[in-house]
Amino acid sequence: MSNIPETGRTPRVQIRLVAIQVLVFSLLLTLGGRLWYLQIRNGEEYTDEAKNNHVxxxxxxxxxxxxxxxxxxxxxxxxxxxxxxxxxxxxxxxxxxxxxxxxxxxxxxxxxxxxxxxxxxxxxxxxxxxxxxxxxxxxxxxxxxxxxxxxxxxxxxxxxxxxxxxxxxxxxxxxxxxxxxxxxxxxxxxxxxxxxxxxxxxxxxxxxxxxxxxxxxxxxxxxxxxxxxxxxxxxxxxxxxxxxxxxxxxxxxxxxxxxxSIDARVQGVAEYQLNAAMEEARKQHDRNTNQNYKADAGAVVVMESKTGRVVAMASNPTYDPNAWVGGISGKDYAKLTGKDSNYPLLNRAIQGQAAPGSIFKVIPTTAAVNAGYDFNGRYPCPSSYSIGGQVFKNFESQGHGSISLGKALEVSCDTVYYALAHQQWQKDGGNKPKKNPADWFYKTAHQFGLGKETGIDLPNEVTGRVPDRKWKKDFWEANKDGWCKQGKKGGTYVELLAYENCLEGMKMRAGDSVNYSIGQGDTLVTPIQMATIYAAISNGGTMYNPSVGKAVISPDGKTVQEMKPKSHGKLPMDAKTRELIDEALEGVATRGTAAWRFGGWPQDKIPMHAKTGTAEVYGKQTTSWFATYTDDYTIVMTISQGGTGSGASGPFVRNIYDELYGLDKEGNQDLGRALLPKPQKELPKIEKDGSINAPLIKPYVPAKPEDENKQQIAVGRRD
Structure with missing residues (x-):
């Protein structure tokens, strides 16, 4: 037993307890102070810093x-x-x-x-x-x-x-x-x-x-x-x-x-033939300007006539899309967009607008029939047509006597359409139009789908232009101040034109209707619009939305979403009129303005239909147009400042058809070398691992060119 008294131990214990209590209290006080400092004194600062901790x-x-x-x-x-x-x-x-x-x-x-x-x-x-x-x-x-x-x-x-x-x-x-x-x-x-x-x-x-x-x-x-x-x-x-x-x-x-729906083989042919057509045009002399044709731009569309699916679409000038991979350089970007580039990024098949020339004539032909004219009636085709002292000539001042509308298409007689358009203009009131003029020629163009997009599944398609009364009025209001400032009575051609537009630019004049009737004047179309129209004539009258996308397939090939052809309307003609126009366009290829380009063609096996066109553009050389179709395909080619329709574009459109059907120049068919005698229907198969058993394609090697005399542009023929 300890000898230390119990009362002596108590003060030391109490002292220790007090010390511990003081220590604990001090710690709590310190923590409390720190919390006050963090949350109250500097709370906003630390809240802002915490916000910077994020994902x-x-x-x-x-x-x-x-x-x-x-x-x-x-x-x-x-x-x-x-x-x-x-x-x-x-x-x-x-x-x-x-x-x-x-x-x-x-x-x-x-x-x-x-x-x-x-x-x-x-x-x-x-x-x-x-x-x-x-x-x-x-x-x-x-x-x-x-x-x-x-x-x-x-x-x-x-x-x-x-x-x-x-x-x-x-x-x-x-x-x-x-x-x-x-x-x-x-x-x-x-x-x-x-x-x-x-x-x-x-x-x-x-x-x-x-x-x-x-x-x-x-x-x-x-x-x-x-x-x-x-x-x-x-x-x-x-x-x-x-x-x-x-x-x-x-x-x-x-x-x-x-x-x-693109076929890479046909695409290669189309690109080659378009470029070849432009190169050949640049070798030919334009007697109107006394220099060679510039052939500065062009486009060609190859379309399935019965579905509107695009088999090939080429635009020239072109570019290499690989230039954009990894980021395009400033130098390359300037080449593609600069003033001197001629804008190769433009898809001229859907964005190139030009007057269509005589390939437009299927529209006024339909308009005339809808207005009450007999397709097989007799219509004068003189060498020229006069309105108030102004003479509108047939090409080469050539007359063909009295002919039907079908023959007018076949020989591309301008004066027949001049007269019809003038008569309709007069019936609508002339310079003092009726309150609700019929405007058959303009209304029919809209019914053919002109002046609006075709609905192709490519971005930035342009609408073209139908220069009807509304457009004339809107255009005059937008430009009258400039015309009035520039115009001068008795001045140069441009000054005189501005003077007349200042005074009467809102009016639909006789000359406007006459020029419009043959695809001239202020009319603008795109190649895809004209391909859609000619494909519809071929297939019985259905105007399909042109399409390039055919199906979307999942990476493993299990899910297939096919895009079916869609229509945006019917041609504004009855079955009989369509048949008569179809016959006339066949006559263009066999007897008319395109016949010299289809010598030896097997018409009995693969009926060919065509329409030639050459559009005059103020200040530029003529635009070449060539519109054609068979039961399977429709092909339209155009070349800006390229010359005549059948002369510049004709032989090269024929070359595309020859490759499609496997034909030689004598019309003999070899299906073994035919690229696509019938449109492709089946979709390619994609395996579960994403692999595709795609056929190999050899570079296109063109056949030996035609005889040089046949290949040249005919400077004496417009259509």
């Missing part, structure tokens, strides 16, 4: 779907390239913000250090291209053209290139099978903009900053189907950009395949 996305782009021709041949696909990328997050951790690393990278890639640095800087309102407009947390591509040797250097010397990767990556490719460029039909890609991202936020196909989207052609029309869905990995990062955790991960879904 960042790293995107794995989806593999874009392929665009296939009707047999499964890729027109636009993807290829694996060695892409060198830089992680901006890693570079920013370095003392010099990665400048030394980027300089070493530039040396390996044979690039200028500034060019590499510009590639990885972030875009903003003050930063010009090149710059990166995607997420700063994902790798930024520096080049997609690295060589194997360059990639190996980067990977083997990883310590010299922190934050730099060199990986195989899928990038867009336009392979031009068999030489078929198809540029304006396919279109091209470019990076998405902030405005587009915002616009697509609440749609079924939202956009990410890393996305490339279609800017024209099929790439634009079917962008959402082709693009697929990008994979997204979400990281939690602090306000310094350091990753503090991974939120979740969505896997990428590849884009679907778009099957088109």
């Amino acid at each position: 960042q996305q790293v995107v794995q782009p989806a593999v874009r779907g392929t665009i296939l021709d009707a047999r499964g041949v890729p027109l636009a696909d993807n290829e694996t390239r060695l892409v060198v990328s830089a992680s901006r997050t890693e570079l920013m951790k370095m003392k010099d913000d990665g400048k030394a690393v980027l300089a070493r990278l530039a040396e390996v890639l044979d690039m200028k250090p500034k060019d590499v640095a510009d590639k990885v800087r972030l875009c903003d309102s003050e930063t010009p291209q090149p710059c990166w407009n995607g997420s700063p947390y994902q790798p930024i591509p520096v080049t997609d053209e690295a060589t194997t040797q360059q990639a190996l250097q980067i990977r083997e010397r990883a310590e010299d290139f922190p934050g730099i990767t060199a990986e195989p990556t899928a990038v867009r490719r336009y392979p031009a099978p068999g030489g078929s460029n198809t540029a304006q039909v396919l279109g091209y890609l470019s990076p998405v903009t902030d405005e587009e991202i915002k616009k697509a936020e609440n749609t079924r196909s939202p956009l990410l900053r890393s996305d490339q989207i279609g800017r024209s052609g099929l790439e634009r029309t079917y962008d959402s189907e082709l693009r697929g869905k990008a994979g997204v990995t979400r990281y939690e990062v602090d306000n310094l950009g350091r990753v503090i955790g991974e939120a979740n991960n969505d896997e990428a879904v590849p884009g679907a395949h778009v099957v088109t």
Whole structure:
């Protein structure tokens, strides 16, 4: 037993308890003070900093779907390239913000250090291209053209290139099978903009900053189907950009395949023959201007007559869509858009507008019948037609006596249409029009679908123009001030024209109606509009919306969404009138203005129908038009400043038909070499693994040219 009294132990224990209590109280007081400091004194500051801890996305782009021709041949696909990328997050951790690393990278890639640095800087309102407009947390591509040797250097010397990767990556490719460029039909890609991202936020196909989207052609029309869905990995990062955790991960879904009605072989032929026609035209002398034809632009459309599906569509001048892959250079962009480029980005098959000349005459022929004229009646075809002292001549001042409307189409007699249009103008009141004039010739043009889009599944189609009374009035109101300022009585032709337009530009004058009746004056059409019209005459009267897309097929081939042909109306003629016009157009190919281009054609096996046209344009050389059809196909070709219809375009349209049907110049058919004697019906098969057993296509080698005398442009024939 201890000898220490119990009362002596108590004060020490109490002292210890008091000390502990003081310590605990002090700690609580300190913590409370600290909490007050953090939450009250500096609460707003720390709240703002906490907001900077957020989720960042790293995107794995989806593999874009392929665009296939009707047999499964890729027109636009993807290829694996060695892409060198830089992680901006890693570079920013370095003392010099990665400048030394980027300089070493530039040396390996044979690039200028500034060019590499510009590639990885972030875009903003003050930063010009090149710059990166995607997420700063994902790798930024520096080049997609690295060589194997360059990639190996980067990977083997990883310590010299922190934050730099060199990986195989899928990038867009336009392979031009068999030489078929198809540029304006396919279109091209470019990076998405902030405005587009915002616009697509609440749609079924939202956009990410890393996305490339279609800017024209099929790439634009079917962008959402082709693009697929990008994979997204979400990281939690602090306000310094350091990753503090991974939120979740969505896997990428590849884009679907778009099957088109284009046949790459026929496309190659169409492009070649259009270019050959323009080159040949430039060799020919224009006696009106005393210089060779300029043939500065042209287009050709090959269409299935019974469905409106486009088998080939070529526009010249053209370009290489691969120039846009990986970002187009300033130099290449200037070549495609500069004043002297002649604008190759334009698809002149749907965006090129010109007066149609005599291929327009199927419309006033129909209008005359609808107005009560007998198709088989007799109509004078003199060498000229006079209105108030103004003489409108038949070409070469040639007369044909009294002929039917069918014969007028066959020999392309202008004066028959001059008289009909003048008579209708007079019936409508002439210079003092009735309150509700019939305007048969103008109304019928609208019923044929002119003056509006055809509905083709390509962007930026133009409408053309029907210069009816409403258009005349609107055009006068928009231009009268300029005309009145420029006009001068008794001045030059231009000054006199402006003077007359200033006074009476709102009126539908006799001369306007007369010129309009033969596809001249202010009338504008596009090749796709005229192809649609002639295909409808061929198929019995149905005007189909022209189409290029045929089906959308899922990456594994299991889901097929086929686009069926759609119609936007019927031709404004009864069956009898259509049959009579059909017979007349057959006569054009066998006896009329196109007959010299179809010598030896097997008319009994493959009935050919045609209409030639040459449009006069003030200040320019004539525009060549050639419209044709069989039971299977409709082909329309036009060449700006190219000369005559049958002369400039005729032989080259014939060459396209020969390749389609496997014909020689004597009309003998070899189905073994025929490219497409009947339109393609079956869709290509896509396997579960996404592979396509596409046929190989050899480059197009044209047959030996016709006799030189036949190939030349006939400068003495307009149609």
